[in-house]
Amino acid sequence: MAFFEYSDKRNPKILVTLGFLLSLILPGCSPPPLPPEVGLAERMNHDLWKAQAHVYASEEYQSYKTTLKNIMDDLIREEARFIWFRDYEPIAERLKAVLRDGEGILEKVQERKEVKRVNTTRQLSDLEERLTGLDRVSLTINEGRLARRSLIKAALMIKEAGLFLDRGDYEGAASRLTMASGYIKASEDILVPIFNRYTDKTLIKKWRRWVDEATAESREKGTSAIVVSKIDRNLSIYKRGRPFKTYEIGIGRNGLSDKLLAGDGATPEGSYRVIKKLFRSRYRKALLLNYPNDEDRREFLRLKKMGLIPKRAGMGGLIEIHGGGKEGMTYGCVSLENRDMDEVFKLVPLGTPVAIVGTASPKDDISITPKKVGDD
Amino acid sequence: MKRLLKYFTYGLLVMFILAGCAKQPTEDINAAQKAVEDLKAAGGEKYIPEDTKKVDDNLSAALNEIKAQDSKFALSKNYDKAKQMLAQVKADAEKVKTDVPSKKEEAKKNALAGQEEARASIKEAKALLSKAPIGKGARADIEALKGDIKGLEDSVPELQQLIEKEDYVVATDKAKAIKEKADGVSNQIKEAMQKVKGKEGGKK
Structure with a gap:
């Protein structure tokens, strides 16, 4: 109350006027x-x-x-x-x-x-x-x-x-x-x-050589020859060096690769012969081939030496051309429909040369080079 | 005069007390915040993202206004504007929320329709494949197409998962892609069948 008392003493009228003015100005001021x-x-x-x-x-x-x-x-x-x-x-x-x-x-x-x-x-x-x-x-x-x-x-x-x-x-x-x-x-x-x-020129050359050797023998001796083309999934019978008949086939589950060791599911590539004709087989009839041949053995030992094949691995064997249908995947054999197998069995004598190759007819259109991820 | 001064002083005191009583509109804040949370929980951010963001921004603005009033001198605190803003946020959030179910339903409908169409297309492709004669030259194609159909079938569970996760837009895209590819496979099978027919005709 000192303030009011003090103000009162000075000039109460001024104070009141100021108070009124303030109360008017303050709310009105936006x-x-x-x-x-x-x-x-x-x-x-x-x-x-x-x-x-x-x-x-x-x-x-x-x-x-x-x-x-x-x-x-x-x-x-x-x-x-x-x-x-x-x-x-x-x-x-x-x-x-x-x-x-x-x-x-x-x-x-x-x-x-x-x-x-x-x-x-x-x-x-x-x-x-x-x-x-x-x-x-x-x-x-x-x-x-x-x-x-x-x-x-x-x-x-x-x-x-x-x-x-x-x-x-x-x-x-x-x-x-x-x-x-x-x-x-x-x-x-x-x-x-x-x-x-399938684009490797050295391999293609080798495959061509095997096919030529088999068909040349068929021509020269007037006998049959078998050419298996894995990529085309077909088996052709040659008579006197000329194509006679072609059948569709099935191959190993890893069939497009070359066979290196037992259990790899690959179908071997090479120059073979029919060494046994099995009239009764688990897969109807079968033609047993001389896999592994000398070249396969040499290759197997070379790769083993290089450590590319496990030391304990075996070469495998019992590679056949048999029936049982072409749709299923084999462990490395070549399979045909039963009726086709019956025909092939009749057409092929013991000792018939068999060329199993990646492709018997290298195509130009295979030269599509797929860019690898991360190439760019 | 003394009396007048006395009344003026009392008036001023009352004004101070009244102004000092202005409190944060807590209830309004809670209501607006809840409305925005409800909107987000209903899927506002996913199905009506822009409007949801606007409502969220307006809530921030209202809270800023409250902050501004909080820091003012007691006599001049006024939360009226903030209350208005909060009421608007609440109303907007509730309005946008009512639009969410229809948008969501529409997206779900599209995804489910896409899934049905994709399944039907795969089914058709499979049926065609089973009828396709595996003749010479077409066998490789058919084998390849079998792989294609298997790949498409593998993608159907992914589509279902997306629908279950309510990711309808991506599910619709996936369904569209599957359907298109399955239709493509059907067309290829038809072409392969034609190829076989053509070869058979040539033998006669």
């Missing part, structure tokens, strides 16, 4: 409006989010958000000051600067998105090209289901990536393409080693 940049900066924040700045410029966007938050906190502090002392000008200036940053980030995001779009589109078309090549290779070398399963999965992923690209989701597209790449790699791992053997 605060200065917030700078328009506040709304603009908030809208920019939303635009940046919408443009996926958190994906394409995450660091810059994070810094933008932090700066904006600091400014907003200062704005709140400024708003808390007494009306007459509020000054939004410095905050407006800082907001203008943050808006300029936002514009810059937005541009950066658009640029990076465009780069991502172009790169993803290019990657998609590269993978499509590789897929087409492998598809042709798999059909050319008749190599089957496992590789095809991976190839179709890769094709599905590529298709999905295309749909993501259309929606502008480049990150999603890229992740699908990575998966597609994995499937392509898996099918390449199956196809490429086989493919490489």
